[in-house]
Amino acid sequence: xxxxxxxxxxxxxxxxxxxxxxxxxxxxxxxxxxxxxxxxxxxxxxxxxxxxxxxxxxxxxxxxxxxxxxxxxxxxxxxxxxxxxxxxxxxxxxxxxxxxxxxxxxxxxxxxxxxxxxxxxxxxxxxxxxxxxxxxxxxxxxxxxxxxxxxxxxxxxxxxxxxxxxxxxxxxxxxxxxxxxxxxxxxxxxxxxxxxxxxxxxxxxxxxxxxxxxxxxxxxxxxxxxxxxxxxxxxxxxxxxxxxxxxxxxxxxxxxxxxxxxxxxxxxxxxxxxxxxxxxxxxxxxxxxxxxxxxxxxxxxxxxxxxxxxxxxxxxxxxxxxxxxxxxxx
Numbered sequence: 001x002x003x004x005x006x007x008x009x010x011x012x013x014x015x016x017x018x019x020x021x022x023x024x025x026x027x028x029x030x031x032x033x034x035x036x037x038x039x040x041x042x043x044x045x046x047x048x049x050x051x052x053x054x055x056x057x058x059x060x061x062x063x064x065x066x067x068x069x070x071x072x073x074x075x076x077x078x079x080x081x082x083x084x085x086x087x088x089x090x091x092x093x094x095x096x097x098x099x100x101x102x103x104x105x106x107x108x109x110x111x112x113x114x115x116x117x118x119x120x121x122x123x124x125x126x127x128x129x130x131x132x133x134x135x136x137x138x139x140x141x142x143x144x145x146x147x148x149x150x151x152x153x154x155x156x157x158x159x160x161x162x163x164x165x166x167x168x169x170x171x172x173x174x175x176x177x178x179x180x181x182x183x184x185x186x187x188x189x190x191x192x193x194x195x196x197x198x199x200x201x202x203x204x205x206x207x208x209x210x211x212x213x214x215x216x217x218x219x220x221x222x223x224x225x226x227x228x229x230x231x232x233x234x235x236x237x238x239x240x241x242x243x244x245x246x247x248x249x250x251x252x253x254x255x256x257x258x259x260x261x262x263x264x265x266x267x268x269x270x271x272x273x274x275x276x277x278x279x280x281x282x283x284x285x286x287x288x289x290x291x292x293x294x295x296x297x298x299x300x301x302x303x304x305x306x307x308x309x310x311x312x313x314x315x316x317x318x319x320x321x322x323x324x325x326x327x328x329x330x
Contacts, residue, residue: 001028024062031058032147037066039152078194093205112144149195149219159278163221165196173250174240176233180255195219256324264321268295280305301325
């Protein structure tokens with residue numbers, strides 16, 4: 001195995017200092033490429049792999065600090081590159097319809113990389129490239145070359161959960177996450193969406209032409225919050241992908257569709273006494289919290305508490321709970 005480190009220039013300061021995105025890549029035998037970014041867990045994972053495994057198949061890239069400038073909305077401003085460049089996916093599929101899947105996947109990745117470069121060049125010509133846009137497009141370009149993307153997000157949530165596209169649902173059993181939110185295929189904004197959307201377009205267009213393929217390219221976002229104990233799930237995913245030569249385990253999880261996430265907001269201001277926490281199963285009519293001495297917060301749905309507010313005193317309109325409803329188990 002060989003480790004490589006590369007610094008990708010992002011922003012030059014008036015002082016002459018160069019701010020860069022640092023990417024560490026571990027290269028082993030031929031195999032898939034997995035891209036992991038964000039959060040302190042990324043660095044911890046690098047150390048575990050260094051110390052525990054003497055060989056891997058393929059390669060793994062790590063970006064512990066994907067947003068070194070720390071500007072706002074890093075995870076919600078990525079682009080649907082097929083749509084934004086008006087790429088003719090139908091013509092592409094017709095021209096490559098008979099290619100074996102492993103070859104088609106290589107060609108499509110090359111096309112995606114070229115589209116992102118083209119989009120970036122157009123913005124530069126219009127002097128429309130903010131540092132945030134540049135940061136995001138660098139990350140999106142790197143991720144577009146991968147067979148699996150794991151985006152580690154550190155939102156202020158009490159327990160971890162996972163976002164996954166519908167076509168990826170069968171793969172999530174290898175990630176050891178108790179609660180999974182399934183995203184519709186045509187959903188954009190965050191990095192995982194920007195990564196899986198082109199493969200959705202490819203899958204749907206090929207299907208219209210009579211070729212049925214579920215891409216073996218995935219992109220997930222882990223909402224890690226205060227619980228950092230997700231190393232085993234990520235390592236297990238690497239085993240599933242064949243990067244680590246060990247038999248992967250399978251885990252049961254609770255799922256709900258993105259449209260079945262429900263938020264409960266406070267209708268009063270005051271001190272809150274919470275009766276439930278993240279992961280609790282609830283029934284319609286349960287009292288989830290009390291505000292002051294008189295107001296009770298009840299649920300109108302059966303489900304699972306995904307998120308809770310961490311504030312003891314809230315204003316009117318504060319989001320108190322996020323609930324998974326219409327939950328199913330696999």
